[in-house]
Amino acid sequence: QVQLVESGGGLVQPGGSLRLSCAASGRIYSINAMGWYRQAPGEERELVADITSGGTTNYADSVKGRFTISRDNAKNTVYLQMNNLKPEDTAVYYCNAYGLLMINPLTNYRARFDSWGQGTQVTVSS
Secondary structure, X not given: OEEEEEEOOEXXXXXXXXXXXXXXXXXXXXXXXXXXXXXXXXXXXEEEEEEEOOOOEEEOHHHOOOEEEEEEHHHOEEEEEEOOOOHHHOEEEEEEEEEEEEEEOOOOEEEEEEEEOOOEEEEEOO
């Protein structure tokens, strides 16, 4: 299995900044993409941003120009820099990663994984 550990959430005033981090660990062979999703109370989980192993990024319209996703492939870590935060950004933020696990290195048998972190709360309020 793959474990994702998130950090960096908290309380910030409108207009402030936060940086989220998510590190993946386990018998990882490769990670195709990593991303951040968020879920506000009473709402469905939605994509915030994701990034492929090649560096291609994708953002929700609501965060374009304010959030930046980046990735350190050597550390299997993804970051989300959030600037000019707004009250509507308040949510639990979840990290996601999918790719291949190494099941048996002797036979090179691999299997797909799609894992989620435990979530980190981001609250934007004055």
